[in-house]
Amino acid sequence: MKPKMLLLTGILAAFATSFVAQTASADLLSEIKAKKEIVIGTEAAFPPFEFVKDGKIVGYDEDVMHYIMAGLPGVKVDQMNVPWEGILPGLAAKKFNIVVTAVIQTQERVEKFHFTQPLADATVGLLVHAGDTSIKKPEDISGKVVGSEAGSGMMKVLEIYNDKLKKEGKPGAKELKGYVSIQDAFADLAAGRINAVAQSISSLGPLVKARPDTFKMLPDVIGPKSYFGFVGRKGPNSDSLVNFFNDRITELKKSGKLKELQMKWFGFTMDLPDVVTVPEAAK
Secondary structure, eight states: OOHHHHHHHHHHHHHHHHHHHHOOOOHHHHHHHTEEEEEEEEOOETTTTEEEEEEESSSSSHHHHHHHTTTTTEEEEEEEEGGGGGHHHHTTTTTSSSEEEEEOOOHHHHHHHOSSSSSSSSSSSEEEEOOOOSSGGGGTTTSSEEEEESSSSSHHHHHHHHHHHHHOOOOOOSEEEEESSSSHHHHHHHHHHHSSSEEEHHHHHHHHOOOOOEOOOOOOSSSOEEEEEEEOOSSSSHHHHHHHHHHHHHHHHHHTHHHHHHHHSSOOOOOOOOOOOOGGGGG
């Protein structure tokens, strides 16, 4: 092969390599704008954050998402409703671009994923049956069956609290029962099949208000102060999308609209930090 041909081949190869590299490193937000479509993962079984009503996904997080997406006119939302166990693995496997569902910010998760700033209080409390007088404080779950969503941050807090009881010389719970859907845990509690449910106080408050004859919430929580946020992947490709979500959330906070949405869905407002915040006990 002639020297000139070798030089031309080398230049073409270098150009091809550079083009592939540039394509691979293109930021996700630009890709979404170009495709005019975003794929969002949601677990729509967690009222009042996100749930299905009359065939549509509604809730606090859904309203927040609609405001955020108003900043991307012309972009179609393809929202996938998947069980909780598939949310973070699905995000990691690139089945969707970002997660719009209430995910607790923990040290382990923050190390693996790029969270938005906090959107709601995720501190964990205990729900019991309204007629149950045997559980008046958290430590009374010793010898009882307590449920929570399998693989969730709430279940992790429950497990840590149960271990704490045992270290203090108490029996601890008879069983910690994991559920695919938290709604199944509430149903079992209402039917007397379990004794308590560990869940975020922000989601338990509206439930108790709606069904005071069935449920009540213990006044003391079982975990450290923690928060919910949306989640994207880590890395330069996805950072642009998460940063866009953060900018829109900041606008919601500054305008007072976020507190309006909190009143609409929870019946109270929450003071939230402006940055990702991991519970002190988890650091």
